[in-house]
Amino acid sequence: MRAGPSQEDIRRHNLGTLLRHVHLGGPISRAELTTKMGLNRSTIMALTSDLTAAGLVREELPRETGRAGRPSLVVRPESARVYVFAFDVGPDRLAVARVGLGGVILDRRETARERGPFQLEELAGTLAGFARQMRRKTRDDTVCVGAAAAVSGGVRKADGVVRFGPNLLAEEVPFGEELGRRLGLGLPVSVGNDANLAALAEHSRGVGAAVRDLIYLHGDVGIGGGIIAGGHLLGGHDGYGGEVGHMVVNPGGRACGCGSHGCLEAEVGERALLEAAGRVGPGQHGRDAVRTVVEAADRGDIEAQAALSKVGDWLGLGVANLVNIFNPEMVIFGGMLREIYLGSAAQVRTQLVLHAMAPQRERLRLRTSSLGDAATLAGAAELAFAHVLADPLEVLARANA
Amino acid sequence: MRAGPSQEDIRRHNLGTLLRHVHLGGPISRAELTTKMGLNRSTIMALTSDLTAAGLVREELPRETGRAGRPSLVVRPESARVYVFAFDVGPDRLAVARVGLGGVILDRRETARERGPFQLEELAGTLAGFARQMRRKTRDDTVCVGAAAAVSGGVRKADGVVRFGPNLLAEEVPFGEELGRRLGLGLPVSVGNDANLAALAEHSRGVGAAVRDLIYLHGDVGIGGGIIAGGHLLGGHDGYGGEVGHMVVNPGGRACGCGSHGCLEAEVGERALLEAAGRVGPGQHGRDAVRTVVEAADRGDIEAQAALSKVGDWLGLGVANLVNIFNPEMVIFGGMLREIYLGSAAQVRTQLVLHAMAPQRERLRLRTSSLGDAATLAGAAELAFAHVLADPLEVLARANA
Known part of the structure; x- marks a missing residue:
């Protein structure tokens, strides 16, 4: 049992919480953020400035307020700039999406597959190929901050190795490692069970919110x-x-x-x-x-x-x-x-x-x-964004390095 | 999603964490506490002083250190002074214990009962009677900081009402409320399912620690x-x-x-x-x-x-x-x-x-x-201590008021 958090931990937590509000709830005014987070205006302003400088959010005047007085600035996710790759390996299809902060699907590839076990190299090659195609179409100022895959099967928490499932030939498949190597983005690929990730997606932005x-x-x-x-x-x-x-x-x-x-x-x-x-x-x-x-x-x-x-x-x-x-x-x-x-x-x-x-x-x-058939892919995107939300500045610093 | 904790929240958390170490692990030196909690010596000293002033712990020189230099003071729970009442309502027996901080059973009453539904007033009366007997034997400087009961049955989280179980006559039994009234200590009585509380006890200080x-x-x-x-x-x-x-x-x-x-x-x-x-x-x-x-x-x-x-x-x-x-x-x-x-x-x-x-x-x-047959009673004691560990000073202030 450890002591409570340091000032630095709290700042990290607050940055992550603010970003999570924007990521899950969409554009939100500074005034609403002060209420939802229980912080004063100057603290919200400082946190927003940090996230803006990191390129994760931007602030805009609201379109129409209908109220007198100076309107509260609206904080929006930089969905077109900051994105992750989400992969879905189902028994009947493979899907890859480029998902912007805020959960926006920016681009997507999908292919049907024959049922039965896959060859790890071939599978990872196909998925990485889709990702590369999408990446070639992005603007220079975009930044990929994470990648994650949903697989039909059991995933060992300690190292992301896939242990069982209808698509597996071997008993221990280092799928995330192989996919990460093929992607060549210098990013680890997190792997999760498809139903677990779909549950997470429904809990984050679906019927179970x-x-x-x-x-x-x-x-x-x-x-x-x-x-x-x-x-x-x-x-x-x-x-x-x-x-x-x-x-x-x-x-x-x-x-x-x-x-x-x-x-x-x-x-x-x-x-x-x-x-x-x-x-x-x-x-x-x-x-x-x-x-x-x-x-x-x-x-x-x-x-x-x-x-x-x-x-x-x-x-x-x-x-x-x-x-x-x-x-x-x-x-x-x-x-x-x-x-x-x-x-x-x-x-x-x-x-x-x-x-x-x-x-x-x-x-x-x-x-x-x-979320229907998009639930597993949406869950993979949430898994990929998880470490950005846990420590926004560190992640951005690394991605921009 | 709220912002991170305030300085006051962190102090409360740290006091609770230190007290939890002492409560679950027994006497522990200040030096060990600095390691386990990741805080420096002066912060540990300040926290310990607060808990000592509140009468929850005391500090002593260790019996034998075997090392040169000034020995680190050992922090002990005030087990004889600070206690809770734990109740266990099983299908075959009723048990009541006075349990000191640190989990020490200071006194205990038990009686077999015939199986079958109970009358709420009679049951609460019997249990409160046992508690009164034990209370009469305590010294003047002791303080009761909580009370909780384990019952064989389902307990509604919102209000502690017992909803089902082998001992129930009615569909909604406000057992904690009735027992609290009969005890007359001005303390609420928390109620939990016996298996849940036994699980908590095994997890806190049993085979599942x-x-x-x-x-x-x-x-x-x-x-x-x-x-x-x-x-x-x-x-x-x-x-x-x-x-x-x-x-x-x-x-x-x-x-x-x-x-x-x-x-x-x-x-x-x-x-x-x-x-x-x-x-x-x-x-x-x-x-x-x-x-x-x-x-x-x-x-x-x-x-x-x-x-x-x-x-x-x-x-x-x-x-x-x-x-x-x-x-x-x-x-x-x-x-x-x-x-x-x-x-x-x-x-x-x-x-x-x-x-x-x-x-x-x-x-x-x-x-x-x-923990064997003591598991349910031990779990009730942990439930009774839970709010002391969540906010040690507030509880003590109220108990001494």
């Missing part, structure tokens, strides 16, 4: 989870926290890729739904195939309805377990689970009533992702 | 849980977090008191074990009955062994689920689960290998509670 206790469930080939507990991402001892897809809901049930049986992922994942709906065979996978089942059920197809109902029951049981364990304020369904939840909300709610304790669920809200 | 991610499982009539994630107790939105006993591990399994079926509590709780072992009938309940089964299994009783094995399988599956979800560093078995785990560790470990992902469990440690 201002919600301190939420569970984000992400459906892709499998089921991932990201948990925000008391305002913080639940990482666990080594960084593998949130793997709710491998909670056993049906002992002795369907075989799971992890070697166990009856995992939430095995009973609710894409394959469970498509098999239950009798849709097996070439081309029967991915988001479109899932959407087809949900649409067929909507139109009255009995087989599709039965499949959704079965999958919805297991999904509801899984959610009930998580509600008992976490007492969250909100559960968010994202990725493919968005469609599945919308098609089986009645089953999910019934299972909640049957299996979740009343006090645990009486103030619970069930929601679908508001 | 210095472990930032742990799951404590508490067995009594039912199964409760307390989860420390990233160093913080997982409370959830309303305070009901950690109810792992109502995670469904066996859909359609044994009926549970909560209305669901196949909950961890229904498959692993005291009744599941005793029924599986053929021990039903009057007097067949409580810790002694459970111990008898475990001892019989140890002696080779086939029926007892089969019962433990069955219960151990479900316990292991539940632990595997929690390990996948949380990736904890440690799982601690407390209360009656201590005996059950010791009697079925092989089953638990086998289920972990079958159902928990390898990266999630490769650094996991399974342990039994080191």
Whole structure:
């Protein structure tokens, strides 16, 4: 247990907090900042000056105030100048975006990929190639301050090595290291689990903004989870926290890729739904195939309805377990689970009533992702910006050096 | 998002941190404090003087240093002078302790009780009576700085009202308020779930000290849980977090008191074990009955062994689920689960290998509670001391007023 912060620590914290307001909330007047941060005007002015000098924000007169007197200057993020690279390695697609401070997508590349394991060199080469293309189009005064990737799989906290996932060939993949080398920007590439990062994005600027206790469930080939507990991402001892897809809901049930049986992922994942709906065979996978089942059920197809109902029951049981364990304020369904939840909300709610304790669920809200397919990429961008927000001046000094 | 702390906030934080070192670690030299807290000698001296003047600590020459030169003064908690009342309302017993700063039990009363719901007034009256008896025996210069109770049940964070539990008659029991009134000390009584508080105690001064991610499982009539994630107790939105006993591990399994079926509590709780072992009938309940089964299994009783094995399988599956979800560093078995785990560790470990992902469990440690039956009471004491450690001087000023 250490002593409280030094004056220098507090200045760093205050600069980061001011920048975070601008980054997450957009343009904001100095007057509002004094209220939100609980600091006086001269301190806000000094902090803003530092961030302006560092090229992170700029100050402008507001367009129209409608009030008499001198208007308070508005602080805006330098979105076009300061940016990060965000990467998303999903089972079916690769995506790269150049994201400006404030969360603005400035440029973006995406490509579909065949399912199955990847070759590390090839993958990193493709992603770095996209980034280079985008970088060539930037103006000279822009500065890249970070890079991060969302991967479908487990990421070791200590060193960012990817340990498991549907795309992996090896047991320990130093993906961030390889991508960083190929990017050649002299920047480390942070790596995070896709569902964890999507949870972070929904918590920062999505449907879960201002919600301190939420569970984000992400459906892709499998089921991932990201948990925000008391305002913080639940990482666990080594960084593998949130793997709710491998909670056993049906002992002795369907075989799971992890070697166990009856995992939430095995009973609710894409394959469970498509098999239950009798849709097996070439081309029967991915988001479109899932959407087809949900649409067929909507139109009255009995087989599709039965499949959704079965999958919805297991999904509801899984959610009930998580509600008992976490007492969250909100559960968010994202990725493919968005469609599945919308098609089986009645089953999910019934299972909640049957299996979740009343006090645990009486103030619970069930929601679908508001960032949609952009959630994982947005989460990677937030991860890339994290160290800028932790110490704005140090980062800028390094980037400009 | 607010600005960083003021000078006054930092002083309060530093006083609290110094006191926490003394409270949790025992007597410590000023020299060690400078190292642990990262402050210089004069600041440590000033902080210590403030706490000494407030009567919270005292400074003494060390008994023997074995080194040349002027020895560093040792700071000790004023354990005999500054104390709290800790209450424990379990299904089978009531306990009250007077606990001195530093966690020393100065005095203690305990009584067995019949299982079943209690009358609020009668319960609060009994507990307050014990506290009064102990208070009459204290010296005039002692000061009670807090009171807290551990209850078997769910406690609403907002107001400390008990919402559910095996001992409850009503749906909303203002237990802390009633006990506070009966105590008549002018102090509020904080209330917490027993498993949550036991987790806090094991994390503060038990087998889980210095472990930032742990799951404590508490067995009594039912199964409760307390989860420390990233160093913080997982409370959830309303305070009901950690109810792992109502995670469904066996859909359609044994009926549970909560209305669901196949909950961890229904498959692993005291009744599941005793029924599986053929021990039903009057007097067949409580810790002694459970111990008898475990001892019989140890002696080779086939029926007892089969019962433990069955219960151990479900316990292991539940632990595997929690390990996948949380990736904890440690799982601690407390209360009656201590005996059950010791009697079925092989089953638990086998289920972990079958159902928990390898990266999630490769650094996991399974342990039994080191505080034993004192864990819940110790946790209540920590809860009672919490506000003293948050702001030592304010609390003392109020207590002495």
